[in-house]
Amino acid sequence: MSATDSSPTWVLAHAARTPDAPALDSPWTRLNYRRLAEALRALAGHLRASGVAPGDKVLIALPLGSAGAVAGLAVQALGACAVELDRETGASSVDAILAQTQARHAFIFGQDARKWAGKPGLGHLYVIHSTRPPERMLQALSPATCTWVQEDGALDPDAPVTPLSALPEVKSDAHAAIVYTSGSTGTPRGVIQTFGNIAANTRSIVEYLGLSSRDRAHLVLPLHYCYGKSVLQTHLLVGGSVFLDPRFMYPQVVLEAMAEERSTGFAGVPLTFELLRRQAGAEALSKLRLRYATQAGGGMSPDTIQWTREALYPAELYVMYGQTEATARLSYLPPTRAAEKAGSIGVPIPGVELRVVGDDGVPLSSGETGNLVARGANVTPGYLGAPEETATILRDGWLWTGDLAWKDADGFIFLVGRAKEILKIGGHRVSPAELEHQLARHAAVREVAVVGVPDALGGEAACAVVVIQEGATVKEDELRRFCREALPAHKVPKHVVFTDALPRGPSGKVLKAELRTRYSSVGSS
Template sequence: MSAYDERPWLALYGDQPADYALEFDDALSMFRAGVARDPSAVALRYFDGTITRGELDELSDALAAGLLASGFAAGDRLAVYLQNVPQFVIAMVATWKAGGVMVSINPMSRERELSYLLKDSGATVLVALEALHEEIGRSVVPDTDVRLVLTTSELEFQTRHDERLFAGTTRQRPEGTSDLAEFLAQHRGEVPPPVELGLDDVAFLTYTSGTTGVPKGAMNTHRNVVFTAQVYRDWTHAGRDGAILGIAPLFHITGLIGHVAVSMLAPAPLVLAYRFEPGVVLDAMVEHRPTFTIGAITAFTALLNAPGFTKDHFASFSSVYSGGAAISPTAEKAFLEATGKQVHNAYGLTETTSPMTVTPFGAPSPVDPTSGALSVGVPAPSTIVRIQGEDGQDLPLGEVGEIVADGPQVVAGYWGKPEETAANLPGGALKSGDVGFMNPEGWVFIVDRKKDMINASGYKVWPREVEDVLAEHPAVRESAVVGVPDEKRGETVKAFVSVKPGATVTPEELIAHCKERMAAYKYPRSVVLIDELPKTVTGKILRRELRG
């Protein structure tokens, strides 16, 4: 038995159980329990519109019944091509009621990407925003297995249309599609027959970003969903005392679990605001007074820097978590000073159905004195996290290696890709591709992605460490560090930096700042000032776009 099997982190659990018993046999039962508790309670808030749990149950019944009448069968896939709108949740629940698998698609996907995802998943139904289908989906769908397209509008379920998001938006009726509202009205009052779902059935397919090849459809099972929803409720206190603010995109695993699934389990209202626009989100915080959210630190930074931000915007929150992108100790401190709230760290991947490690609620994450990294928490209940070397063997506590996770949140595999499953999930444990270490108490620290390591004159340089040092400069808002070819050193360190509004700094000053604080081989030899760093829709900075 290695040190990891002994689970040194158990002493940090406090009153939380070391291992979990699942409370439901599938995610649909989890949803139905919340409806039964109080059908009149609010399930979704969308600007000035509300949908109760009973209404959500009825709407998803109608959609499920209509799908089955249209030939949808158990095991079929329904793809959603939507922003953070109520129709996303309706489609998710309806898919389960029809015995199917939901496929979540990034609304930023273009023709090539949408075509690949529809073909790879074999989806037979597509639920899409009208504008997205008119612009992109219409040319893609005829070459796929999709036989029913239901289009909808972001204007539905609200009457007050915020000009910042919806200026110029009009209703469209794309040719060859059915209107979702009319489809629901046609089947309103119908109830689909009972469905048999099990913990090992796939609840939805979530696609990886494809940074190391084509995107892979992670098969998130009902076991994965129920387990991680319980982790959120118990460890982050999501939904315990009020509404959940959905700032992460729902198509992403953080939104699917940290927003939708836990809101069903708690149960608690879920506040949606179409897409992340800082001013709109701040207004939603004031109007709906949510108590929990989880999002990328880049999103929180954007809120803190938005015009009109005050500490009062976060006054209602009892719990704030961040995931998806690393937090520096400087960013954590800045958030605390600006909001009066502690932001807690969590860490997971698509293949771990969101969290594999979580900072216990109320406990600040420790900072490693050597690397300066902020911990991403301790392993979730029933979860073993190991640090392994290139040979796949466990490394001693404190040594740096690849983070490997094994637990009820790890997916069953990749859809239709047995070779990739065998390579990345050997024996059912996920090789994360992230490099980090675990201290003797069980706190996990991420160093960086394996593929992002810079080799400068034979020395390893981890971009994350340089970015953390840059974050200490008062003018720096965000930074991204990459390796670029160098004739003498093989690779050298280059930084891209955006500055805070009203601040001024020169590249030379930033280089000097790092040089004073880092070993000679680590500090950036060049710094480029840019207005905005390229990011994914979930807030992760895209270093690959900066390497050029």
């Protein structure tokens, strides 16, 4: 692969053809394709002068905004590898990631200066700031060499700059990004995404969403999350634009901005749409001009899916499924089949094969539950520095997703749940998702997660952790009776506990491991 099929080259091509077209905007900055190209060339030139070479890993720990997007583009323009992290990543995890990646350069936010001071191996820090950094920040970051970068990704005027004139040739299997997830051993696990992975997945998503230069995405998801990054990449490929909006803690403000910016696309995880459902006013929703909305990052309750389709109409809702190990996306449910195939994650995206197989890898017949496996140019070559973990997910050219599923006669796929989360109760295999969907239908239930806990009689029991609607009252026995109306006895949760909120990770996914630990003794009394 040449350098002609990567995010930086897409930007440069649009800058040459449509320089004044909007590219990256936020509540504080506006970048058309000309300015975006100038910023990434300047920053890439400075990175090269600072010693960044093709293949080097560069950390980026920034809030959602133009600077983070420009930083990622500049790193990849050199054929180097962007390692984007949540700013809230703990100190011990950061140390482990530095050891794994051997990164010598990092982009950090000015407010986080003390956290990054003295990190081993980091010789050059690029610090994003809105005003001239105070003396105490300079002292904290010493003795590292610092370059100051503005909120729009532009270098400070004082910084010596020789802009990158030409992009190097990049092989398709070169590392473009490392995306960190929580590993089974408790140490961070870095998913490798190559330039070829990203190009393949980006082009596939563009195809089934029908994206064009007229599209403008309103992005509230972080760029260190592969779903959020894919929104940016797809719109840069087609010459569209993205409005980066980190204010989703105020949904009404975001809705107003979506209307003002005339955004045509919106992406969210289940929690995103749950918050909109609770807080969005009908008047604000009526002003939107969305063409499409996408949802991934876990299963969403049927009621919220229905609300989203009605509230955002005439926008089409694409329910999608993917994994970081697949560079974002594996399947989508065509909106025209949504009613007919309710509950399905849909069909493979263009260029991807999906199979349901037994433990021996042999494909199963329609209706049989087995392991969901995937194959395509978007599938990762593995985990950074972790050959044993890589071998558990990549077998004979197929990615074993860790999910159980079945396929209907039309080829539509239905998830049963994570293989490691399937409960074994009285000899039965029980999917937590099935219990969650039933409980979510109760009028008093706002959110629910079902996990397995040790049973006092031996084995495992289902524990439903429930957040109730504001002002509602409901008891454990009532919810268990509600489950018995639709589920066999062995699937009714033995325990129902109530909490104010479910613990979630940066992408909005419920942290079920934390719930299992928190309620592990619920059945011991």
